[in-house]
Amino acid sequence: MSQIKVMLIDDELEFTSIFSERLILRNFDVIAVNKVEDAFTKLRETLPDVILLDLKMPGMNGIEMLKIMRRFDPTIEIIIITGHALGLDKEEAVSMGAFDRLLKPLDINEVIKTIEQAYKKKNLEQRFLKNNTL
Amino acid sequence: MNITDNKTTQMTGLEYYRLFIKKMVILLVIFSLVPLLLINTVLRHYFLSSYSDKVMEHMTELIQKHKQNIDNFLQERLNNIRVLASSNSMEQLTNEDFLKKNLDILQKEYDNAFVDLGIVDINGIQIAYAGKYKLVSANYKDSTWFNQALKSKYYISDVFLGLRGQPHFIVAVKKQWNNKDYIIRATIDFNTFNSMVEKIRIGATGFAFIVNKTGQLQTRNMYNLQTINGTSVLDFLNKIDLQKEDVHAVQNLQYRGKEFIFFIVSLKEGQWRLIFQQEQGDAFSELYKARQMGIIILLCGSIGVILIYYLMSRKMIRFIELSEQQREKMNEQLIESGKLASIGELAAGIAHEINNPVAIMVEEAGWIQDLLKEEDFKDSENVQEFSRSLLQIKLQGMRCKDITFKLLSFARKTDPRAVKTQINDLIEEIVKLSKQRAKYSHIEIKTEFEQDLPELMASPSELQQVFLNLFNNAIDAIGTANDEGMVSIVTKRTGDTVLISFSDNGQGIPKSNIARIFDPFFTTKPIGKGTGIGLSICHGIIKKLGGDITVSSEVGIGTTFELTIPLFLEKDTETPLFKEL
Numbered sequence: 001m002s003q004i005k006v007m008l009i010d011d012e013l014e015f016t017s018i019f020s021e022r023l024i025l026r027n028f029d030v031i032a033v034n035k036v037e038d039a040f041t042k043l044r045e046t047l048p049d050v051i052l053l054d055l056k057m058p059g060m061n062g063i064e065m066l067k068i069m070r071r072f073d074p075t076i077e078i079i080i081i082t083g084h085a086l087g088l089d090k091e092e093a094v095s096m097g098a099f100d101r102l103l104k105p106l107d108i109n110e111v112i113k114t115i116e117q118a119y120k121k122k123n124l125e126q127r128f129l130k131n132n133t134l
Numbered sequence: 135m136n137i138t139d140n141k142t143t144q145m146t147g148l149e150y151y152r153l154f155i156k157k158m159v160i161l162l163v164i165f166s167l168v169p170l171l172l173i174n175t176v177l178r179h180y181f182l183s184s185y186s187d188k189v190m191e192h193m194t195e196l197i198q199k200h201k202q203n204i205d206n207f208l209q210e211r212l213n214n215i216r217v218l219a220s221s222n223s224m225e226q227l228t229n230e231d232f233l234k235k236n237l238d239i240l241q242k243e244y245d246n247a248f249v250d251l252g253i254v255d256i257n258g259i260q261i262a263y264a265g266k267y268k269l270v271s272a273n274y275k276d277s278t279w280f281n282q283a284l285k286s287k288y289y290i291s292d293v294f295l296g297l298r299g300q301p302h303f304i305v306a307v308k309k310q311w312n313n314k315d316y317i318i319r320a321t322i323d324f325n326t327f328n329s330m331v332e333k334i335r336i337g338a339t340g341f342a343f344i345v346n347k348t349g350q351l352q353t354r355n356m357y358n359l360q361t362i363n364g365t366s367v368l369d370f371l372n373k374i375d376l377q378k379e380d381v382h383a384v385q386n387l388q389y390r391g392k393e394f395i396f397f398i399v400s401l402k403e404g405q406w407r408l409i410f411q412q413e414q415g416d417a418f419s420e421l422y423k424a425r426q427m428g429i430i431i432l433l434c435g436s437i438g439v440i441l442i443y444y445l446m447s448r449k450m451i452r453f454i455e456l457s458e459q460q461r462e463k464m465n466e467q468l469i470e471s472g473k474l475a476s477i478g479e480l481a482a483g484i485a486h487e488i489n490n491p492v493a494i495m496v497e498e499a500g501w502i503q504d505l506l507k508e509e510d511f512k513d514s515e516n517v518q519e520f521s522r523s524l525l526q527i528k529l530q531g532m533r534c535k536d537i538t539f540k541l542l543s544f545a546r547k548t549d550p551r552a553v554k555t556q557i558n559d560l561i562e563e564i565v566k567l568s569k570q571r572a573k574y575s576h577i578e579i580k581t582e583f584e585q586d587l588p589e590l591m592a593s594p595s596e597l598q599q600v601f602l603n604l605f606n607n608a609i610d611a612i613g614t615a616n617d618e619g620m621v622s623i624v625t626k627r628t629g630d631t632v633l634i635s636f637s638d639n640g641q642g643i644p645k646s647n648i649a650r651i652f653d654p655f656f657t658t659k660p661i662g663k664g665t666g667i668g669l670s671i672c673h674g675i676i677k678k679l680g681g682d683i684t685v686s687s688e689v690g691i692g693t694t695f696e697l698t699i700p701l702f703l704e705k706d707t708e709t710p711l712f713k714e715l
Binding site: 012014015018019021022025083084103104105106107108 | 488492493498501532534
């Protein structure tokens with residue numbers, strides 16, 4: 001299985017640096033971003049498979065970002081990560097186009113499982129799209 | 135504003151009300167008593183004057199009647215003698231047998247009013263006599279009555295003792311015979327006449343008497359008449375000028391320590407006076423009774439009015455005091471809930487802020503764990519300790535997440551809209567959310583759901599809050615009380631209601647606290663640990679659904695909360711129940 005390209009968006013450098021290291025250790029291709037503007041440029045440059053998006057970013061609401069990103073590329077699966085347990089529940093997040101919502105502090109195994117599920121879904125969708133276009 | 139300021143303003147507020155009510159009561163008393171007094175006074179005045187006029191009129195009439203009676207009596211007796219004198223010749227009259235016969239007739243006819251008959255010549259010698267006294271040839275030459283009788287055609291004398299030594303008076307008629315004047319006289323029995331006057335009795339103290347021009351009594355002195363202002367009553371009364379036939383009334387005459395009323399009327403063409411005397415209190419007894427009654431009613435009315443206003447004002451002050459207290463209590467509650475709201479906001483803020491650093495900590499710990507696996511530390515003797523320690527960091531980090539989640543459950547805005555809600559799913563969700571926490575506390579969760587439980591019309595977020603509260607309470611109650619903690623949740627359908635029970639085998643609730651357990655802000659948890667609002671919110675939500683929440687508990691054994699929620703409050707909702715039926 002090829003490396004899954006994961007983009008980690010969170011305003012806290014301490015979090016992104018360490019968490020990306022841990023993901024890299026688990027054989028993921030990780031692009032860590034700390035700013036909203038960087039997020040969009042990097043998205044265009046790298047075209048990740050799965051995005052881990054913090055809900056509370058300075059400058060732009062996570063939900064707003066989610067919508068923009070989904071519009072840019074609907075095949076990219078986005079997993080929302082948040083510290084605010086009741087700010088947004090799973091169903092709401094899914095209904096807004098996210099693949100899932102995970103609560104901080106994260107359980108790395110749960111995160112990996114979710115990323116893999118999201119990737120699988122993405123691949124299935126892409127294959128389906130390809131078959132349809134052919 | 136600090137607390138003391140607040141208190142003093144409230145105190146003055148209450149005092150202000152007291153003063154205000156006092157003033158109002160005084161005003162009300164004045165405004166109700168003044169008309170009462172006015173009406174009473176005016177009515178009393180009119181009633182008294184008209185009634186006393188009536189009494190006086192009545193008395194006057196009565197006295198007038200009696201005067202006429204007496205006058206008639208005198209006139210008739212005189213007429214008897216006149217008839218006797220004119221219808222018989224002197225020869226007959228001077229015949230004693232004839233005289234006797236006539237006396238007999240008169241006595242029979244007029245009830246012994248006549249004592250005797252006699253004929254007196256011009257020299258005052260009684261030439262003929264019939265009667266029980268031996269008065270033939272008696273000399274009346276110097277008698278007042280004889281001299282008076284000679285002066286006019288008819289004459290009625292005053293009462294005097296005369297020769298016989300008995301009170302009597304004389305009716306005399308002058309007749310000419312052989313150019314000589316003779317007097318035909320008759321003696322009227324004093325007792326007969328006197329009883330006529332004595333019969334005039336009105337009330338308990340009213341009686342009449344007759345006086346002559348010189349103020350001498352003409353009737354029996356029964357009542358020991360005394361003096362007024364130094365002069366004798368009779369003199370005093372005699373001095374009063376009289377209109378010819380009118381009854382003259384003298385009121386409010388102080389005498390013998392009492393007030394008297396006198397009626398005076400002339401008799402016998404002004405020669406006598408008929409005087410009627412009565413104690414004023416007796417004459418106007420009915421009037422005085424009415425006056426007294428009026429005063430009593432006025433007094434009772436006034437006392438009643440004052441009493442009612444007094445009681446009313448006290449009640450009002452009580453009411454104001456109570457509402458003031460209630461207001462204070464509500465203020466306190468408002469402050470409490472305000473505090474609570476800010477606690478909620480704070481909690482929401484903290485929850486987010488805390489979870490981010492905790493996430494970093496957990497990741498850092500995870501990173502070390504990763505590195506420990508990568509490098510060859512297996513030989514190190516402390517590697518197991520490192521692993522345990524790192525796992526603990528991770529676990530505690532997760533615990534922080536649970537705590538913030540619990541904290542947020544109060545801050546969360548609930549959606550009160552009622553929709554079809556499946557209770558089992560809702561509880562399942564709560565259990566899932568709290569599993570972690572239960573695991574830390576070594577608490578087993580047992581659920582026993584009735585399958586195919588019909589849906590309820592309720593707000594899921596509100597119910598979620600209720601279940602979460604009860605669940606958290608159960609876990610708190612177990613705490614350290616039981617090593618083998620267990621929370622069991624049962625859903626059951628009984629008739630038209632759904633029964634949900636949360637049981638724990640925790641420390642239980644003391645009997646003394648059971649009654650207050652649903653009161654807002656009642657908590658047994660240490661300060662900062664519990665708000666005391668959780669169960670009160672649960673109670674409110676369940677009551678709103680038309681259901682009930684009860685608690686049964688035994689200290690040391692456990693507690694069970696039972697919720698009953700009625701199914702299908704809305705009739706138009708198509709429900710599984712109806713499908714089943």
